[in-house]
Amino acid sequence: MSAAEIECIDVRKVYRKDRIAIPVLDGLNLRIAAGEFVTLMGPSGSGKSTLLHLIGGLDSPTGGSVRVGDAQLERMSERELTAWRSRHVGFIFQMYHLVPVLTAAQNVELPLLLFKMSAAERRERVATALKIVGLSDRTDHRPNQLSGGQEQRVAIARALVTDPDVILADEPTGDLDARTSEEILTLLNLLNTEFGKTILMVTHDPKAAAHGQRTIHLEKGVLERDEVMPRKTVAAASA
Amino acid sequence: MALPLYYNWRNLFVRKLSTMLTFAVVAVIVLVLAVLLSFAAGIRASLASSGSRSNIMVLKPGATAESTSIILPDEISKLVQAPHVARGGDGRPLVSEELCVQTSIPRSTDGTLANVAVRGVAPVAFDVHREVRLIEGRRFDDGALEVIVGKAARDRYANLQIGGEVPLGKLSNRTYRVVGVFEAGGGALESEIWAGLTSIRDSFDRRFSSSAVLALDDAVRADETIAAINGPSIQLEARRESDYYIELSRKTREIVLLTSILIGIMSIGAVFAVANTMYASVDGRRREIAMLRTIGFSRGAILTAFLIESMLICVVACAAGIGGSLLLSGSRQDFLSDTTWTVLAYELRITGDIVVSALGLAVVVGAVGALAPALRASRIRVIEALRKA
Ligand SMILES: Nc1ncnc2c1ncn2[C@@H]1O[C@H](COP(=O)(O)OP(=O)(O)OP(=O)(O)O)[C@@H](O)[C@H]1O
Ligand SMILES: [Mg+2]
Numbered sequence: 001m002s003a004a005e006i007e008c009i010d011v012r013k014v015y016r017k018d019r020i021a022i023p024v025l026d027g028l029n030l031r032i033a034a035g036e037f038v039t040l041m042g043p044s045g046s047g048k049s050t051l052l053h054l055i056g057g058l059d060s061p062t063g064g065s066v067r068v069g070d071a072q073l074e075r076m077s078e079r080e081l082t083a084w085r086s087r088h089v090g091f092i093f094q095m096y097h098l099v100p101v102l103t104a105a106q107n108v109e110l111p112l113l114l115f116k117m118s119a120a121e122r123r124e125r126v127a128t129a130l131k132i133v134g135l136s137d138r139t140d141h142r143p144n145q146l147s148g149g150q151e152q153r154v155a156i157a158r159a160l161v162t163d164p165d166v167i168l169a170d171e172p173t174g175d176l177d178a179r180t181s182e183e184i185l186t187l188l189n190l191l192n193t194e195f196g197k198t199i200l201m202v203t204h205d206p207k208a209a210a211h212g213q214r215t216i217h218l219e220k221g222v223l224e225r226d227e228v229m230p231r232k233t234v235a236a237a238s239a
Numbered sequence: 240m241a242l243p244l245y246y247n248w249r250n251l252f253v254r255k256l257s258t259m260l261t262f263a264v265v266a267v268i269v270l271v272l273a274v275l276l277s278f279a280a281g282i283r284a285s286l287a288s289s290g291s292r293s294n295i296m297v298l299k300p301g302a303t304a305e306s307t308s309i310i311l312p313d314e315i316s317k318l319v320q321a322p323h324v325a326r327g328g329d330g331r332p333l334v335s336e337e338l339c340v341q342t343s344i345p346r347s348t349d350g351t352l353a354n355v356a357v358r359g360v361a362p363v364a365f366d367v368h369r370e371v372r373l374i375e376g377r378r379f380d381d382g383a384l385e386v387i388v389g390k391a392a393r394d395r396y397a398n399l400q401i402g403g404e405v406p407l408g409k410l411s412n413r414t415y416r417v418v419g420v421f422e423a424g425g426g427a428l429e430s431e432i433w434a435g436l437t438s439i440r441d442s443f444d445r446r447f448s449s450s451a452v453l454a455l456d457d458a459v460r461a462d463e464t465i466a467a468i469n470g471p472s473i474q475l476e477a478r479r480e481s482d483y484y485i486e487l488s489r490k491t492r493e494i495v496l497l498t499s500i501l502i503g504i505m506s507i508g509a510v511f512a513v514a515n516t517m518y519a520s521v522d523g524r525r526r527e528i529a530m531l532r533t534i535g536f537s538r539g540a541i542l543t544a545f546l547i548e549s550m551l552i553c554v555v556a557c558a559a560g561i562g563g564s565l566l567l568s569g570s571r572q573d574f575l576s577d578t579t580w581t582v583l584a585y586e587l588r589i590t591g592d593i594v595v596s597a598l599g600l601a602v603v604v605g606a607v608g609a610l611a612p613a614l615r616a617s618r619i620r621v622i623e624a625l626r627k628a
Pocket of ligand 2: 050
């Protein structure tokens with residue numbers, strides 16, 4: 001039951017390719033309260049993934065500051081960021097990125113191997129995480145023995161098993177059909193409402209975006225619109 | 240902080256062919272290395288202290304070893320006329336006519352057969368080979384089915400204690416009894432079985448000898464003796480007995496050197512095989528590595544994982560290579576039996592030292608080969624690798 005506030009101030013990100021500067025984020029300001037479920041929309045190439053990577057400490061901004069909880073990310077070294085990620089962020093990607101040679105349970109266990117933790121406690125945590133995502137009966141299955149939706153559930157279990165403050169999801173339903181997407185989104189909603197996680201989710205799908213409490217629109221390197229969703233999402237999802 | 244070993248292990252089976260090839264290359268190198276080292280150790284030990292500087296070894300011209308040399312009886316009688324040949328107490332020249340044959344005897348350790356040299360000698364041999372000393376029992380009677388055995392032979396082969404029975408002869412149908420044990424200053428002769436020249440000739444159906452050894456009364460003038468024997472009136476090939484054994488070990492050193500170079504080249508090949516396998520593995524797992532980095536595994540953890548993965552292949556391959564060399568150590572005797580090396584081949588043994596050396600080579604090959612790919616893995620740009628291909 002932990003959550004962190006996210007704050008981006010005047011964030012700039014410029015990619016350089018063959019001496020040509022490609023500005024992607026250009027003075028972006030954003031504040032996400034602890035425990036909020038925010039969705040991020042915008043045209044392809046507008047920098048959604050880039051923003052998510054900056055907030056997740058996978059990349060450093062060209063300028064400005066990114067704060068997640070107590071961590072001032074732009075001041076941290078690569079090494080510090082790596083250690084910080086293992087404790088504070090859970091990532092969920094469109095492509096799941098499970099390790100093919102490991103079982104569902106072993107995939108979920110991976111992040112825990114970076115903690116000082118007994119094998120028994122790890123087992124217990126893995127079992128709990130898999131139970132939350134509804135895959136208690138698939139613990140020994142390899143990724144290639146699972147459906148796309150099940151793979152994404154394993155990835156979600158892996159993201160939540162360390163009890164992170166923030167969950168960052170980049171088009172988590174981009175590869176799934178409508179019904180499975182709905183299940184995954186319901187699950188993310190649960191992580192937000194039941195476990196109080198701060199969630200930032202990138203999506204192209206307005207229906208998916210409706211699951212958040214707030215949707216922000218990214219365009220031309222800055223936030224274009226910021227709209228609060230009507231609080232009907234949970235009811236709608238469970239109906 | 241490390242990834243679990245089963246993660247590495249299972250990944251080895253993802254690219255089976257590539258893994259198997261590397262495995263095979265490393266196993267072969269370990270095999271060759273183990274055989275080479277045991278060979279070198281064995282030969283070096285027994286040849287180092289063999290032969291006397293004041294003895295002349297005579298072989299048929301062109302023969303490099305006793306086993307390929309034939310000397311006729313009338314040639315032996317001419318040898319007696321060579322200058323500076325020492326004489327015994329009874330005034331007879333110290334010329335030892337010898338017949339060297341092979342027999343198979345089980346090892347006392349595991350019962351596998353080894354080729355052992357059997358030397359038929361006349362009593363004068365004991366005056367020529369002055370380093371030979373009886374330490375147990377008595378000498379054989381020439382003409383009787385009796386043998387004496389070298390100390391090393393007694394220790395290494397089954398049933399060579401005094402009173403033991405040794406089947407000898409062309410058809411192994413003559414049973415000789417061991418009546419004595421001798422030492423020979425730690426040299427090659429200690430690995431032999433000696434019996435009377437007439438008995439051995441008879442049992443093995445030979446009319447010729449393989450060599451003659453002359454004792455000199457003046458070692459300094461050996462060159463004159465050698466020149467006389469090599470000259471037109473005798474036409475045999477003479478050299479100092481000590482030179483004969485140095486010559487034998489020089490060939491050993493050549494074999495060891497050549498094989499070492501071969502192992503060196505093979506090891507470089509193995510390093511590339513490992514590198515190739517690991518590069519393929521890294522490139523095939525870029526996203527997986529990126530995900531592990533995202534989760535929080537450090538560059539070091541990724542680097543270590545790939546080093547371990549390569550070492551796993553090499554260590555298992557090393558075990559297979561050593562296993563193979565142990566199998567080969569039984570059959571190797573036959574392999575060498577027709578060569579110059581027969582007499583000494585029995586020394587081939589895979590020892591703890593050899594296993595350690597082989598393991599060392601395998602680990603170094605694994606580490607060096609995997610270093611560049613592992614570095615590449617640890618430096619993968621996470622975000623780029625995570626993007627859809
Ligand atoms: N490493 C890089 N080098 C150069 N340009 C880059 C790099 N990474 C991203 N970009 C550029 O930055 C821009 C934003 O990329 P980003 O992936 O953040 O967009 P996105 O909003 O997530 O798009 P999509 O909806 O297609 O996922 C794109 O124009 C992309 O080409
Ligand atoms: Mg994107």
